[in-house]
Amino acid sequence: xxxxxxxxxxxxxxxxKVMMFTWEFxxxxxxxxxxxxxxxxxxxxxxxxxxxxxxxxxPGAPDHEVVDGVEVYRIDSYKNPSPDFASWVYLMNMxxxxxxxxxxxxxxxxxxxxxxxxxxATATIGLKHVFRRPLVATIHSTEIGRRSGLHSDYERMIxxxxxxxxxxxxxxxxxxxxMLSHVKWTFGLPEDKLVMIPNGVxxxxxxxxxxxxxxxxxxxALPEEKVVLFVxxxxxxxxxxxxxxxxxxxxxxxxxxxxxxGNGYMKGTLSEHIKRMGFxxxxxxxGFVDNETLRNIQKCADxxxxxxxxxxFGIVALEAMAAKTPVIVSDTGGLSEIVxxxxxxxxxxxxxxxxxxxxxxxxxLDDAYANRLRENAYRVVxxxxxxxxxxxxxxxxxxxxxxxxxxxxxx
Amino acid sequence: xxxxxxxxxxxGLRAFHVVGGKMRVILFSWEYPPRVVGKLASYVxxxxxxxxxxxxxxxxxxxxxxxxxxxxxxxxKAFRVTNPVKTHISVLTWVLTLNQEVERVAANIYYRSxxxxxxxxxxxxxxxxxxxxxxxxxxxxxxxxxxxLEDHRSHGANTPFNMAIKSIEWLGMYEAERVxxxxxxxxxxxxxxxxxxxTKVRVVKPxxxxxxxxxxxxxxxxxxxxxxxxx
Numbered sequence: 001x002x003x004x005x006x007x008x009x010x011x012x013x014x015x016x017k018v019m020m021f022t023w024e025f026x027x028x029x030x031x032x033x034x035x036x037x038x039x040x041x042x043x044x045x046x047x048x049x050x051x052x053x054x055x056x057x058x059p060g061a062p063d064h065e066v067v068d069g070v071e072v073y074r075i076d077s078y079k080n081p082s083p084d085f086a087s088w089v090y091l092m093n094m095x096x097x098x099x100x101x102x103x104x105x106x107x108x109x110x111x112x113x114x115x116x117x118x119x120x121a122t123a124t125i126g127l128k129h130v131f132r133r134p135l136v137a138t139i140h141s142t143e144i145g146r147r148s149g150l151h152s153d154y155e156r157m158i159x160x161x162x163x164x165x166x167x168x169x170x171x172x173x174x175x176x177x178x179m180l181s182h183v184k185w186t187f188g189l190p191e192d193k194l195v196m197i198p199n200g201v202x203x204x205x206x207x208x209x210x211x212x213x214x215x216x217x218x219x220x221a222l223p224e225e226k227v228v229l230f231v232x233x234x235x236x237x238x239x240x241x242x243x244x245x246x247x248x249x250x251x252x253x254x255x256x257x258x259x260x261x262g263n264g265y266m267k268g269t270l271s272e273h274i275k276r277m278g279f280x281x282x283x284x285x286x287g288f289v290d291n292e293t294l295r296n297i298q299k300c301a302d303x304x305x306x307x308x309x310x311x312x313f314g315i316v317a318l319e320a321m322a323a324k325t326p327v328i329v330s331d332t333g334g335l336s337e338i339v340x341x342x343x344x345x346x347x348x349x350x351x352x353x354x355x356x357x358x359x360x361x362x363x364x365l366d367d368a369y370a371n372r373l374r375e376n377a378y379r380v381v382x383x384x385x386x387x388x389x390x391x392x393x394x395x396x397x398x399x400x401x402x403x404x405x406x407x408x409x410x411x
Numbered sequence: 412x413x414x415x416x417x418x419x420x421x422x423g424l425r426a427f428h429v430v431g432g433k434m435r436v437i438l439f440s441w442e443y444p445p446r447v448v449g450k451l452a453s454y455v456x457x458x459x460x461x462x463x464x465x466x467x468x469x470x471x472x473x474x475x476x477x478x479x480x481x482x483x484x485x486x487x488k489a490f491r492v493t494n495p496v497k498t499h500i501s502v503l504t505w506v507l508t509l510n511q512e513v514e515r516v517a518a519n520i521y522y523r524s525x526x527x528x529x530x531x532x533x534x535x536x537x538x539x540x541x542x543x544x545x546x547x548x549x550x551x552x553x554x555x556x557x558x559x560l561e562d563h564r565s566h567g568a569n570t571p572f573n574m575a576i577k578s579i580e581w582l583g584m585y586e587a588e589r590v591x592x593x594x595x596x597x598x599x600x601x602x603x604x605x606x607x608x609x610t611k612v613r614v615v616k617p618x619x620x621x622x623x624x625x626x627x628x629x630x631x632x633x634x635x636x637x638x639x640x641x642x
Contacts, residue, residue: 079578080578081571081574081575081578083501083570083571084500086500086504087503087504087571087575090507091507091575091578094507094510094582097540098540098544098547099547101544101547101548102548104548105549105550122507122508122510122511126510126511126514126541126544127544129511129518129519130514130518130544130545130548130549131548132522153498153500154500156498157499157504160496160497160498161508164495164496164508
């Protein structure tokens, strides 16, 4: 630690300064990166790291604020008209980069830049060179994984941008061993560039007891119905259509209500399909819900289903485990590592509605089994997936990088 | 022919005095020989050569598909970068990824020169994002030299694609210390389309014999000197 500080005559006399870039940060929540950066940054702050988060703006949220010791800067991200999503991302990065450059100059420098996904790639790559400070990248997901291959120039462009980010990064962090080997294979990275640090969940979020859950549950299901919960974007890779196709098999054996939380391009097709199957009264699309509502739904669900076809990590499974709800996951990606079959949850074959129905029924028809899964899962969450531990591991990466940096010409 | 003696006292050239030696200028252009797309390439080439001849330490950052690297060309230090992202959906995305390489090279010039660049002169809109970031990070004054505007290139087209390019041109107009145009007509267009403060706009007509002198005068106004904003 002292090593690089001495050699580089460092800015940070006593405090490690990290500038983190993310396209989403609460209250702007689109996917899993937002909560990830929220918990990571505040726990790093607890560990004495000075964290600056640079992110997109959100209606009502201030341009600059301090949240739990983390300094958050929100930049004007809808300034430029854009023909498509990727162009919007690059233009947003242009604005993000120039704002961040001014902030870094004003602060007198930072020690490390930390990027989350390709959505902030161009902003951070430029800043790395302009300020000659090391760049750490967390790859949460890949284009080739999200789309099961690259089918257009648009997708190839994003893929190449991701590759470029991993090339420029000093270290690449992935949230699961599955993702680590996927990223290593996809971008041809050397082994020693990659670090696995899992995602985490804050169990305290599930300990609040401020509402009557029985009353709350009635908003979603009849008392005699079991609640089968899906949380996620309604897109192909999340496999929500697998759950929909499993509905008839499940309803043969138990009376259940399927609660589907989230939005996505598949919503219209799915609800049309469900209507034609004759199960419109058995499925509830809630759309996007706020954090508190989500926590409560997770707590009163009888089973939580994660039928993803591609899943770098699978934070919703972890959240369900923290909420003490039994989980059924498809045996793929990060989910395979989070859940141990028959011990902390049930694993089923990915893309197989019959297998999924089997798993759901197994839990719903055997209370003793379900309770065993709940207890084991909760214990594992406390031991392996707590943010305190994760932020320490992340801090170790920063220090390792800075030590190497101190011995290099620069990068 | 040497037009100016930088330490000279004739022709009111005191303004060009630069603390610590020669004036150091970086030109950004998306075309420069041997890569010629339009008329801009030959103008920038002539500009770079004349600057170098007249005692300006001249750096040129441009793009080339495969001739990437550093070149010493008739006194001009030319840097050619290529795009790390090969597949693109439009010239817009192509430009926005290429800018990081321009920043990397320009930052290398900056650090190698002991942290002093006097002016960044960006030709047309392509490398405005890089120029703006360098201004924010290093406090280097930037000049936006206008060859053409999106409004004229795609006349009447207001698709999001055209608007995005216009928004980058606007950023350049807003952030630049000086907007240099090549005709009175263009000066009027810049005022009409982007409402740039008139005091920022300068006309340098390349066909006039005194063009270089005029341009050097503009550079000189921005150079670090005692009491300057920059330094």
